[in-house]
Amino acid sequence: MDLRLVIQLVVIGLTFFMLINASALLVLAERKIMGFMQQRYGPYLVGPHGALQPLADILKLLFKEELRPKGADKWLFTLAPILSVTAAFAAFATVPWGAQTTLFGLLDTPIKLGVADVNVGLLVIFAITSMGVYGIVLAGWSSNSKYSLFGGLRASAQMISYELSYATSLAAVVMLAGSLSVREIVDSQAGSWFGILSHWWIFVQPVGFIVYAIAGVAETNRAPFDFPEAEQELVAGYNTEYSSVRFALFPQAEYINMTTMSAVATDLYLGGWHGLLPIRTPIDPLIEQYGLGWLVFLAKVSGFLFFYIWMRWTLPRYRYDQLMHFGWKVLLPVSVVNLIATAGIWLYFNG
Amino acid sequence: MAETLIFYVLSAVAILASVLVIGQRNPMYSVLMLVLSFAAVAGLFIQLDAPFLAVALMIVYAGAIMVLFLFVVMLLNAATEDHASWDQTHPLRHPAVTRFGTVFALLLVLELAYALLRGNDLNQPVGSQATPQVVGSVRELGRVLFTDYVFAFEATSLLILVAMVGAVTMARREGEQR
Numbered sequence: 001m002d003l004r005l006v007i008q009l010v011v012i013g014l015t016f017f018m019l020i021n022a023s024a025l026l027v028l029a030e031r032k033i034m035g036f037m038q039q040r041y042g043p044y045l046v047g048p049h050g051a052l053q054p055l056a057d058i059l060k061l062l063f064k065e066e067l068r069p070k071g072a073d074k075w076l077f078t079l080a081p082i083l084s085v086t087a088a089f090a091a092f093a094t095v096p097w098g099a100q101t102t103l104f105g106l107l108d109t110p111i112k113l114g115v116a117d118v119n120v121g122l123l124v125i126f127a128i129t130s131m132g133v134y135g136i137v138l139a140g141w142s143s144n145s146k147y148s149l150f151g152g153l154r155a156s157a158q159m160i161s162y163e164l165s166y167a168t169s170l171a172a173v174v175m176l177a178g179s180l181s182v183r184e185i186v187d188s189q190a191g192s193w194f195g196i197l198s199h200w201w202i203f204v205q206p207v208g209f210i211v212y213a214i215a216g217v218a219e220t221n222r223a224p225f226d227f228p229e230a231e232q233e234l235v236a237g238y239n240t241e242y243s244s245v246r247f248a249l250f251p252q253a254e255y256i257n258m259t260t261m262s263a264v265a266t267d268l269y270l271g272g273w274h275g276l277l278p279i280r281t282p283i284d285p286l287i288e289q290y291g292l293g294w295l296v297f298l299a300k301v302s303g304f305l306f307f308y309i310w311m312r313w314t315l316p317r318y319r320y321d322q323l324m325h326f327g328w329k330v331l332l333p334v335s336v337v338n339l340i341a342t343a344g345i346w347l348y349f350n351g
Numbered sequence: 352m353a354e355t356l357i358f359y360v361l362s363a364v365a366i367l368a369s370v371l372v373i374g375q376r377n378p379m380y381s382v383l384m385l386v387l388s389f390a391a392v393a394g395l396f397i398q399l400d401a402p403f404l405a406v407a408l409m410i411v412y413a414g415a416i417m418v419l420f421l422f423v424v425m426l427l428n429a430a431t432e433d434h435a436s437w438d439q440t441h442p443l444r445h446p447a448v449t450r451f452g453t454v455f456a457l458l459l460v461l462e463l464a465y466a467l468l469r470g471n472d473l474n475q476p477v478g479s480q481a482t483p484q485v486v487g488s489v490r491e492l493g494r495v496l497f498t499d500y501v502f503a504f505e506a507t508s509l510l511i512l513v514a515m516v517g518a519v520t521m522a523r524r525e526g527e528q529r
Contacts, residue, residue, distance in 0.1 A: 076379070120489060123406040130414030134386070137418065141379060141425050149425060156422045160415060180489055 004111065012115050019092055023255035024054035030309050037313045064244040069144055072241065076142035081242065081249035084135025088256035091128040094121035095263045096183045098294030099273050112183065113294055121182040122174065125264060126167060129219070132257060133159045136221070136228055139250070140238035151237030154320065155228035159219060161327040166215035168335040169208040172342040173201050173268050182264075186272035198275035201268060205342070209269045211335045213307075216261040218327065220254060223312040227320055262304035266297060270304075273297045358398060365391035378424045382417060389413045403489050 028043070031053065035042025043050035068077055098113030118124055133156060140152020174180055177188040191199045202209045218225040229237030239250045266272055273293025275284055287296060318326070368388035372381045389412050396405035496504055 073379075076383075118402065120402050120406050123403070123410065127406045127409035127414060130410060130418075133414075133418055134383075134421075137421055137425070138383075141421075153422065153425055156418050156425075160418055160422075163415070 071144035073142040080139035087132035088253040101291040143241035162218035
């Protein structure tokens with residue numbers, strides 16, 4: 001078989017492997033950071049400093065009994081978690097995570113690090129992440145339980161509302177970069193301004209980045225916007241009736257969605273694999289020379305994920321009407337004005 | 352070969368799912384079958400080298416509009432339509448309505464047959480601007496949409512706006528102050 005094809009398949013397999021492990025690592029990271037923020041140790045007993053805690057959690061969930069309520073819809077109850085986790089994995093397909101590389105001269109023509117490079121890649125990510133809502137909504141409906149139903153209802157309303165501002169904020173970056181391919185958007189951020197400041201779109205689009213970050217948290221149903229599973233009000237929301245592996249798939253989908261959201265933020269606003277820090281450092285040319293951009297990418301994604309977890313354990317949950325008010329009357333107008341202003345300024349200087 | 356096979360599989364899924372939308376009685380399943388049908392049609396668009404149309408179909412219809420449908424079905428907790436008495440008294444079961452519907456269904460079938468028989472140049476795009484390059488590229492599609500077809504585009508958006516205002520007006524109760 002062709003060496004190039006083998007390496008491409010290895011890259012795809014590696015992406016999948018990293019995503020699976022991202023969810024396990026994030027569970028541990030979340031509990032450790034929460035422990036640190038609440039002045040305790042967090043998980044400590046399984047493995048050195050509790051490092052094997054995710055493994056123990058997964059084994060426990062695997063050996064639990066799988067329950068299905070009598071009144072539940074048999075097919076949709078099974079389909080919902082599968083749909084959720086499939087959409088989460090598939091959404092990462094068009095997210096590139098490294099520059100073109102020849103693997104230290106192993107290949108004649110460079111290979112692209114990432115699963116697929118589609119010319120409407122950003123829209124593909126949108127389309128697939130918006131399929132993820134079906135998993136949660138169907139889980140809520142098929143459980144035949146009041147709490148689950150409310151969780152599903154909230155999820156659909158919330159994700160529809162925040163998708164708008166999320167997409168509008170990204171449209172401004174698409175306009176500046178002049179492409180819908182995520183790889184081309186990343187490569188439009190190479191280099192620097194005046195040799196000092198990295199050429200990242202976050203410096204041109206600070207408002208867009210803030211809107212994206214907030215709407216992204218709401219899209220992934222994370223605190224302070226975790227209404228579909230608000231435990232004080234809805235027991236556990238849409239996944240109340242789930243147990244064992246079926247339950248485990250929901251948090252897994254959530255963590256993978258968080259990773260995708262952070263990866264897209266890194267690719268679109270934080271320069272992807274271009275430039276480690278906002279200011280140019282002497283190591284930047286070295287990173288590009290040795291093709292280690294994917295390490296830079298990983299570092300930025302980890303930073304964004306830390307921000308996600310940090311926010312969860314710092315901010316209290318909103319109220320549901322405040323969420324809707326904020327989404328439609330604050331976030332959406334801000335992102336639309338941002339888009340129009342960006343278009344106007346771009347036309348003034350380049351038109 | 353593979354492309355032909357994929358085409359037939361996707362078409363079969365699209366047709367079967369569309370039939371099942373009206374062919375079974377659980378409204379929840381109807382909504383999901385419509386989503387499946389959209390997904391199959393999006394696959395057909397990709398085969399026609401129009402990835403933007405495929406993705407737009409998924410984002411707008413499957414990702415937003417059908418979620419709202421699902422929301423309404425869940426909110427109203429629509430019952431499965433399998434009660435015999437409910438079926439018999441349904442206004443749509445009235446003989447006059449049934450006859451009316453039959454006539455229109457026949458007209459639709461005739462119209463489709465006429466279009467298929469007449470359109471022997473199915474490879475020819477309808478508008479002169481709609482070349483494969485235009486449909487394939489987002490940039491060209493946007494340019495054509497906002498220059499040559501700008502009137503149709505703006506008229507459609509105005510129509511949708513009017514429909515939205517109308518829906519809000521009708522949803523508001525008589526004499527309500529807010």
